[in-house]
Amino acid sequence: MAWDREFLYDTYPRIEEAFSARLDESLAPRDPSVLLQVVRELGLRPDSRVVDVGCGEGTYAFRLATHFGLRVLGIDPVQRHLDLAREVRRDVVPEIASRVSFERGSATRVPTADASIDLVWCRDVMVHVAHPEDAYAEFARVLRPGGHVVGYQVVATDLLPREEADWLFAVMGVVPDSADPAVLDRAIAVSGLEVVDTIDLASEWGEWSEEQEGRASRALLHLARLLREPERYRAEFGDEAYDVMLGDCRWHVHRMEGKLAGRIDVLRRPGGG
Numbered sequence: 001m002a003w004d005r006e007f008l009y010d011t012y013p014r015i016e017e018a019f020s021a022r023l024d025e026s027l028a029p030r031d032p033s034v035l036l037q038v039v040r041e042l043g044l045r046p047d048s049r050v051v052d053v054g055c056g057e058g059t060y061a062f063r064l065a066t067h068f069g070l071r072v073l074g075i076d077p078v079q080r081h082l083d084l085a086r087e088v089r090r091d092v093v094p095e096i097a098s099r100v101s102f103e104r105g106s107a108t109r110v111p112t113a114d115a116s117i118d119l120v121w122c123r124d125v126m127v128h129v130a131h132p133e134d135a136y137a138e139f140a141r142v143l144r145p146g147g148h149v150v151g152y153q154v155v156a157t158d159l160l161p162r163e164e165a166d167w168l169f170a171v172m173g174v175v176p177d178s179a180d181p182a183v184l185d186r187a188i189a190v191s192g193l194e195v196v197d198t199i200d201l202a203s204e205w206g207e208w209s210e211e212q213e214g215r216a217s218r219a220l221l222h223l224a225r226l227l228r229e230p231e232r233y234r235a236e237f238g239d240e241a242y243d244v245m246l247g248d249c250r251w252h253v254h255r256m257e258g259k260l261a262g263r264i265d266v267l268r269r270p271g272g273g
Ligand SMILES: C[S@@+](CC[C@H](N)C(=O)[O-])C[C@H]1O[C@@H](n2cnc3c(N)ncnc32)[C@H](O)[C@@H]1O
Pocket: 053, 054, 055, 056, 057, 059, 060, 075, 076, 077, 078, 081, 105, 106, 107, 108, 122, 123, 124, 125, 128, 129, 130
């Protein structure tokens, strides 16, 4: 659209303040608890068996046990995460500790028997998995008929230019294909799992964390400082840490710009009545 001097310097200034005030109003973004709400709606019985794939330090394994009385096995390929999760387990009340355990494993190697699991929970992990089709096939193997997958991940959108994606994904350990929604859809389709729901969160979690604690604006300020005086930070923390911090800041900003988007997948193994 060609610019119009009259519009820019006469019409627009008359509405600018009202427009900004409107944008100060929240669009009521959904927050990360929406994922727990999805689990609530599955109506799992207490003591149902869950695998938290890529559990990290176990935050959600404990929440699933606490909120719903589920028995949760957290698995992760990183020993440090398992050690930290087990440390937390030592400090929680026995009622919860007895429901949660941690073992080494990965999305393509879940250490449980066939058809033994009611829910696979996989939050913010799939972008690191080289072959998502193998992961979904593994989820289908361990789920009992009628069991569910609740997954959350960030995906790239058409707004993310190729060169930006190449740099960002290399630094953040993201397998480019595994952040491609079309690749994920195909991987799910060949796994035999049924799609119950696909929820496009777009920038909602980013907006929510900005509204709560200014997460994205802090990342933007850090990004400006990193770019203006790279040598200062490289000298103090090293080149590798500099790149990861730069990538993390860009990640938060891209989430707000719509270059990255949140997505929830609710899947079901057919059968089971
Ligand atoms: C961003 S963290 C998310 C942790 C946790 N799920 C959460 O939502 O807080 C990604 C986790 O995935 C784990 N991970 C990386 N590659 C994995 C793989 N191939 N299979 C399973 N987990 C993996 C990492 O060790 C890390 O704990």
